[in-house]
Amino acid sequence: MIQENIPVLIVGGGAAGLSASIFLSHHGIRSLLVERHSSTSIHPRGRGFNARVMELYRELGLEGAINEAGKDLQPAKGFLKGSTLAEAFANADKEPEPDSEQWARLMAIMAAQKEISPTSSSRGTQDLVEPILLAEASKRGGDVRFSTELLSFEQDETGVSARVRNRSDGTESQLRAQYMLGADGANSAVLRALSIPYRGSGILGHLLNILVEADLRSVVQGREFSQWLIERPEMKGVLLAINNRNIWTLHVPYDPQKGEKPEDFPPEHWEALLPSVLGLPRAEIKVKGILPWTASVRVAQSFQQGRIFLAGDAAHEVTPWGGLGANTGISDVHNLAWKLALVLKGVARPALLDTYNSERQPVGQAVVEFSHSQTGEDGLATRERFEPGAAMFMLSGFASQMLSGHGYKYASQAVVEEEGSDPENHELNGQPGTRVPHLWLTYQGERTSTVDLAATHFTLLTGPAGQDWHAAAEVVAARLQLDLKAYRLAPDGDLCDPEKLWPGRAGIEEDGALLVRPDGFVAWRAMRLPVKPQQELELVLKHLLG
Template structure:
């Protein structure tokens, strides 16, 4: 059944899971009208995708929902570390790591921290926040087809309950429609990578007595290695509700029907070492670990984000975090182009920046699965030095794209993480005080528009930025950081040095993008700050 109704929106989002809802939230925060369609009737009911890393939580902090997510995740707030054990009742037990942030060192690097919030708890928070910002979100609605031209995208969407279809006309389409993305397939975009890695069946179950078996071991996940029943055990509430990931081998002829309630119960009892455990299976969901990266991140006015652009092994929760960070990168660029303060070519930098990060991250996720001996993944971990977790999470950089002065030959992910304001890197965190005395992180400054920060002797840069903004209408925010009467911001700690942390002299300047990545910096003053700054902004924002 067709309808003559037509919606006109700047952005159409296809897919309403974590990445699609995050895209909606980020666009809404930037004031961009959009429509999101999701074929399922509501948010996820399955406890999965729980690991939200510190960079993702910084983005949610910026969007004003970090505290709400932590409230939703409070039941797992004390769970840390990954345990590997022959069973929960034997002596063969080893912590692969005990604490996510041993010693509390992360507080020096970020105003945020890691958060365990399962997808079924996180998605409702994102949904409510996006709706409060004015998002038009329609569940039970699927994309039927789309066509694009030089002016925009025409998409046919259908209500799955009524069968009524109508047209949506959008300037841009964001496909967050999963690993089997129909949008990607219609665009004819292929993959690189290893392909399928292993298969699991996720079994949700109730077992009140299991809390007594687990005791005070508050793990994120426990890899159980009994050769008769290996698997991964995850707490949902540390009391009654649990998840067990059991290896599934469809290549050997094993079917989902083989995972009866009786078999699942036996697998859980054997793996945990509790033969008399009372188990009530409440659900089963197959999932596939893969390493695939789209050869392109879109075509013209259509962009891929999340699993439609990349699939990664779940170990380390890299996939969902990378997808949410895709959404954040794309959202500010869409907003800048739609509002007219950046040129359309800025959107081409999305693939240039995000795809190299996905390639490096997917490779690291696969290696981590081997290192942790993830059930069902029978691959040697190999040898050789690999980037550490903080390098993967906070250290990745953009060597090409909307940056000036980034080294083109640098790796997307370094071996180690060091806070830096080098172009292409995430701007470092430092606690600041406003004139009114309010405490904030430097990262809180990077919200909607480009930000120019200058040192205590950087008045020439500051004046140039203010003139440029006034003369061109460019929404450039300028701040002086120092301890003088005219400085808007001051380091909160007496021994903190903004210039040293950012790698500039007191008369230097740093330009930071709305996503918190350094676009450019000048280590000191120059004879023509107006001309230099204008040229940099033209390049970064694709204005010419």
């Protein structure tokens, strides 16, 4: 059997796995992805990408394509409840309008959200977005093999040996990779083989995800909604909008302890029941597919074992009610890709890879806890999500930070933490461990954001009086053989900041600087120019690179 050798083997071809392939190619690293299914998802599954993930796709030039894929779902806002659709709309009409103080608060929250990112969330569903990711992965040279399953693997001090099988013709292949990523979803074969234990509450409920075709345009046009809680004597469920026209998904719990099984609820059952549920007895209903799923909230105790890493649902299982499953997985692999690249290129020591677990595992834990708070005992969304005022809660404070994808701060060897730093303070104000503050600038006549600058390299962003940093950065980059770019942000700087807003936004003096990692997170903050900037910068980078 001929052995193929690759730097990184990716197991799993969902949103996280495909994104990993793209990010690695973006950093100049070859990968091979195997996925046991024959194609990308044919089921909508996730229905959106948060602002942080859209920043990552913006970096890849995919922002426009993903926004286009989600344009039909974009108007879907609001949460309804009622036994029929007409009753749900009537209940919504009865809800009191926010008073002037609430409106002012809501407007302030929305304005603040626009200030923290150069982009915004998108509502594309996975069945539409995954083909975009697959095309991009292939375009960038990623080796993506569907209908290929992982049979076994073992690791040693120098790499991972894996055996895979082509499910179309039964042929087997031997692969040798320097590192392996398990992004193979819930019930991950990679996780099971590694025997890494979970933390969390585990299974909250068993549900059916029913893909429904029903033309409701005449009813919902101008009243587009996101989720509808249905409570009736014969059923309870949540209907989710997919394209606001004729495609919807219905999530309904079933109880194995009562002897109920998915096959007890065939398509004909729902096609007969749904017209009365909708309150539209003449509606034509077609069930296009039924996907049983388990509502679980749990996180692996470690996202790394030796040369093997976990990401996405393989590392942290959440319910869909917080909208954080695929989003967190994509951010996982973005965090890992640049670290793998620097280690594989010999620029950083393998110790840098240990920071993947120390940074992303706490995020996974927080996401699991938030998801649990949004999930009821039967696995459906909590009833509180459909009460008046729930939207205000979701747009404010911690919930808003979690949903936008910015609600965390890293603490690891890859961050130089400041003395007295508050681990609970996630404000994007230049503090190390947080995503670099967003500020619109002009570069060579084009509008750009500070978030856009650190794509594949370390970046030093200085204040208006930061000229001395440039010479220091040039020397240090050469000494460490590191791709390091330095920019002075000023009215006459490399990046035009006409009002000198950057020092205030970054929390530095005019001669200070932020060192930003290739993933856009602040690694180190120099409040002002040190006496020996070259030595200081070199020491910091050596520390960060392991």
